[in-house]
Amino acid sequence: MDSSLKWQDHSQGGRGGRPWGKTHSKERTNKLSWWETRLKLKRLSDLYGILPEVEKALRDLKTGGYNGSRNGVSAKTLKNYAGCLRTFCLWSKKRGYLDRNPLEDLVTFDGAPESIKRALTPEELGMVLSVAPAHRRLLYEVALVTGLRAGELRSLTLECIDLDNLVLILDADWTKNRKPGRQPIPKDLAKRLIAYGKKGNAKDLYERHYGRSDARIADIPDNPLLFVSTHPSRELDKDLKAAGIPKSIKGEGKVDFHSLRVCFITNIANAGATVKELQTLARHSNPNITMNTYAKARTDHMAELVNQVSSTVQEHSERALCVHIDENEGDGDDAISPTVNDLGGVLGWWRRRDSNPRPVTGTRQALHA
Numbered sequence: 001m002d003s004s005l006k007w008q009d010h011s012q013g014g015r016g017g018r019p020w021g022k023t024h025s026k027e028r029t030n031k032l033s034w035w036e037t038r039l040k041l042k043r044l045s046d047l048y049g050i051l052p053e054v055e056k057a058l059r060d061l062k063t064g065g066y067n068g069s070r071n072g073v074s075a076k077t078l079k080n081y082a083g084c085l086r087t088f089c090l091w092s093k094k095r096g097y098l099d100r101n102p103l104e105d106l107v108t109f110d111g112a113p114e115s116i117k118r119a120l121t122p123e124e125l126g127m128v129l130s131v132a133p134a135h136r137r138l139l140y141e142v143a144l145v146t147g148l149r150a151g152e153l154r155s156l157t158l159e160c161i162d163l164d165n166l167v168l169i170l171d172a173d174w175t176k177n178r179k180p181g182r183q184p185i186p187k188d189l190a191k192r193l194i195a196y197g198k199k200g201n202a203k204d205l206y207e208r209h210y211g212r213s214d215a216r217i218a219d220i221p222d223n224p225l226l227f228v229s230t231h232p233s234r235e236l237d238k239d240l241k242a243a244g245i246p247k248s249i250k251g252e253g254k255v256d257f258h259s260l261r262v263c264f265i266t267n268i269a270n271a272g273a274t275v276k277e278l279q280t281l282a283r284h285s286n287p288n289i290t291m292n293t294y295a296k297a298r299t300d301h302m303a304e305l306v307n308q309v310s311s312t313v314q315e316h317s318e319r320a321l322c323v324h325i326d327e328n329e330g331d332g333d334d335a336i337s338p339t340v341n342d343l344g345g346v347l348g349w350w351r352r353r354d355s356n357p358r359p360v361t362g363t364r365q366a367l368h369a
Contacts, residue, residue, distance in 0.1 A: 022219060023151060031084040047089060047102045054103060058082055074115075082106065116253030119266040119296040120245070127243040128236075135205060136235060138196060139226050140260060146183045147264035147282055149176060150232050150257055156225040158197040163190055177283055184281075193225060202227040232257040265294040 020028065035041070038057050039050060061081060064072040073081070086106055092098040120128065125144065129137050143153060146168060155174040162169055162182075170181035185193075196202075203220075205227035210217045216230075229235050233256040240247055240255060248254040265282050269291075279287045282294060 027080070028084055031081055032088060034081070035085050044092060044097055047092075047098065050102055051106060054082075054085065054106060117259045117262045117294075117296075118249060118253035118255050119259065119263045119298065120255060121298065121300065122267075124243070124245050125263065127245060128239050131242040132239045135201060135227050136239065138192065139228060139232075140236075141189060142185075142193070142226060143257075143260040144264055144267075145189060146185060147261045147268075148183065149261060150228050152176065153226055154224070154228040155221060157221045157223050158194065158225055159223075160225065161185075161190055161194055161197075163187075163194065166190060175283070177285065179283075181283060183283075197223065197225045236260075262294050262296060265290060266296045266298065269295040270298065 035057075039046070039053055041047065058078060058081065060072075062072040062078055072078075086101075086103045089098065089101050089103045093101045129140060132140060139153065142148065142156075148156075148168075148170075152170065152175060155171070156168065160169045160171075165182075166185055166187055167182040168185050170183060172178050172180045175181060200223075202224040206217060206220050206224060209227070209229060210220075236255070236257050237247060245255070247256075261282075265278065268281055269278055273281070275287050275291065278295065279290045282290045284290045284294075
């Protein structure tokens with residue numbers, strides 16, 4: 001096939017006119033190669049009239065029919081496959097390689113996550129941190145107080161720590177939104193990070209994890225601040241198991257490494273941050289993503305809020321009942337003395353009142369006017 005199908009823009013194809021990130025570039029290359037093989041493409045002109053075949057391939061991806069597996073890919077992965085080829089066709093049209101977009105009528109796929117991420121409770125977080133090895137405990141702490149993603153944590157170096165201003169300096173070359181940033185960090189944690197980074201432990205762990213001759217070691221910074229394994233969720237699973245914490249809870253979702261970002265955003269929301277502050281700290285372009293996907297309503301916190309409301313209601317209810325009793329003082333059998341929790345006594349009084357009405361006078365007459 002024409003070599004232009006293997007095109008990938010390393011100069012300005014990313015957000016804000018910046019180059020693609022290494023991970024994004026690799027993913028695009030792999031998916032375009034998959035399409036090339038699946039659709040048996042040899043030339044760019046082979047893309048004309050390919051829409052039915054593309055739709056069939058996507059259906060197979062969704063059901064697992066493309067490789068005989070029982071389960072298909074996730075909605076987000078399916079959207080990425082479709083978007084990769086659609087974007088390439090659009091690029092080819094804009095640059096005159098094609099006179100029209102062959103996938104112009106391809107339907108949009110819902111990329112909403114099918115699995116819900118669960119935010120660990122403060123008690124669970126303490127349990128995980130207590131059983132995790134030192135290097136993972138430090139990694140979890142940074143993730144929990146900054147909300148940085150695995151790839152962003154992997155790119156941190158000693159030079160990223162601004163101890164004077166207590167921020168982590170984020171480089172646009174490796175942030176997901178391709179924008180520079182300054183993420184606040186507690187002073188104690190910043191000092192511990194500097195001490196850990198100077199020992200060079202993270203670099204040693206990477207060399208043991210990949211092997212000194214592994215090509216992937218080239219993607220790691222020269223002086224990495226933290227060790228983030230190839231599959232950090234698997235490492236977290238070990239610590240969840242050691243702490244006796246279930247990975248999934250029906251109705252609440254599952255825990256993986258990205259759940260630490262969910263914990264960060266949820267805890268910041270519960271601490272009273274405004275929507276704008278929350279969106280900025282999460283580094284989201286849209287507050288809807290922050291509030292509707294990441295910020296979770298914790299069951300224990302909601303129960304606490306309900307109890308606070310209940311206490312307020314009960315307090316005012318007791319005051320109202322005392323006022324009512326004072327008004328009826330001296331009315332003989334029609335007066336009541338039960339407490340606010342004596343529901344039977346209150347109902348009994350209302351029954352007697354309705355069966356033996358008396359004239360409404362004085363203050364009560366004014367209230368009934």
